[in-house]
Structure formats: structure tokens, C-alpha cells
Amino acid sequence: MTTINGSQANSTVDDQHSNNNDVPGSGGFITKVTADVIRSAINCYLLPPVVLFGWIGNVLSLIILGGKKMRQYSTNIVLAYLAFIDTLLLLIAFMRKMPCLVGKADPLTAQTIDYVMLTAPLILELIASRTSSLLSLVICCERFIAVFKPLKVKLWVTPKRMIFSVF
Template sequence: MDSQQWMACSILLLVIIGSFGNALSFLLFSRPHMKCSSVNVLLCALSFIDFSLLLLSIPTFVIPNLDLWLSAVTFLAYVLKLIYPLNLIMQTCSVYTMLVITFERWTAVCRPLQVRVWCTPKKSRLAVLCIFVFAVLYNFARFFEYRLIHTTDGAIYERWLRDPTNYR
């Protein structure tokens, strides 16, 4: 096994452990009596987003380095062209959800009189929806970042938007 395969196996192990933890967190925070707090709504969303991010990282970072699909180069190229932007959307959602959680906790500590007005479960759900819409719009160009090239061996993908030769 070379270093890329070791790295892929390490990532897969972290994905399995992280998926288990995020699935448990999601089950815990999605119970009806836990949804009455704004921070619990945000933590439920964060655990779902991180679970999705971990699952999307398997075809993006693990499978190409394990040489499992050498015969299916075309299928892998199409999968990566679609899943890589989705992975970045989930990553953006995760970062901004953490930012909203930080703001919510800062409000609870530094502005305790306004916390009941500013931090409600409804506003937390709205914030998660806004974060998702923003992440999709922000990363929409990523769907066009790579171009598929059909060869005799199948389809491969190449960088297209960030290729410096396109802008000379």
C-alpha cells in the first residue's frame, strides 16, 4: 500500500467514527423535546450537515485513492463532477452554522436580556435555511469548475474554470 492508500484508509476510518457520532447527535437533537431551544435546533442542523459532509467525502477523497474503480473511470468522473461541489456546499454550511452557533452563544452570555427575542427556534431554522441558500449560491460555479473529456478509455475530468491557460 502506498501513502495515498494509507491516507484513504485513514480518512475512511475517520468518516466511520465521525458518521457514528454525528448520527447519534442528530438522533438526540431531533427529538421533539429537544427542538424547543434555538441552540439545539442549530446543533441538530450541524450534526446533519457534518454527517452529509462525511458521507460525501467518501466518493471524493476515499474511493479514487483506493483504486477500487479503475475499470469505471467514466462513472467516477461523473460522480466527482457532481459530488465535489456538493461537498463544498456542505462544508460552507458547516462553517456558517458554527458561526451562527457562536453568535447565539455570545448573545446568551453577553446580552442575556435580548436572548429570548433574538434566539428562538424559528429564527434558528430560518438561519439554517438562509445558510443553505447562501452556500448553494456561493458554490454554484463549482458545478462548472471541471469539464469532462471523453477518451477511448472513458471520461476523465480536467480543471476548466481555474485553468490559467483559459485566461491568457
């Protein structure tokens, strides 16, 4: 505790800088305006190419993993489902960020789209992300069995059982 001009100062460094983040040049990392510009650039200009490349990669994966010869292996079945779920996640992410793109031409329509995209896609995104985690867990379990019980893996892990475990 120190005295400054006869008064006691119990404040910490965090207290002194806690309200200065909105003032430019106040020592904060970035201002709110800068954060909004960065967020807008990511949503409007970086996200569409990422979604496009992701879609192309997932469609190619589905084509390859959907072949008759590839469906004979249990891991490929789960990887095909994982590529499908990832495609769905990319579509939902693009739909949720679409108001940014539309807002460049018509802000009122962008606001309407934003309200519509707020609930249903969020729930679908939650379900798809949980399903993606579950499919990754199924692949891990299948690989665990293949490593620790290599002689039993063909008996225990069949394509039909993998499809059953996914559903």
C-alpha cells in the same frame, strides 16, 4: 558572488535543490513515490473507519438533538443541522475516495468512478462546507447575544428565529 573554476556562481541553496525532489536520496523531504504510497494508505485504509465513526457520532447526535425536549433550545436546532451537514460532508468525502477502494479490485471501474465523482460531489462538498461555516457563525452569534444580553436572549433568540436564520 564567488568564482568557481573561472565562472561566476549566483545560485542560491534553493536553486541548487529545486530539481532534486524526484531523485531518491537527493535531500528532499519525501519522494513522489513515497507521497503516493502515503496518500493511498490514508485514502484506502484510514478514511473508511473515520467516515464510519463520524457517521455513527452524527446519527447519535441527530437522534439526541431531534428529541422533542431538545428542540426547545435554539442552539440544539442549529447543532442538529450542523450534524446533518457533517454527515453529508463525510458521505461526499467517502464517495470521492471510493475509487481507491474499488481500484484494488478493478482499476478500469475505479477510473470510471473517478471521472464521475470529479464534478458533482466537488460542488456539493463546497456547498456543504460553506453551510457548515455559516451554521458555526450562527451558533457564535447566538452565544454572543446570550453572553452580552442575557436578559434579552429568550426574546431575541427563539427556535423559530433560529430555523429562519438557517434557511
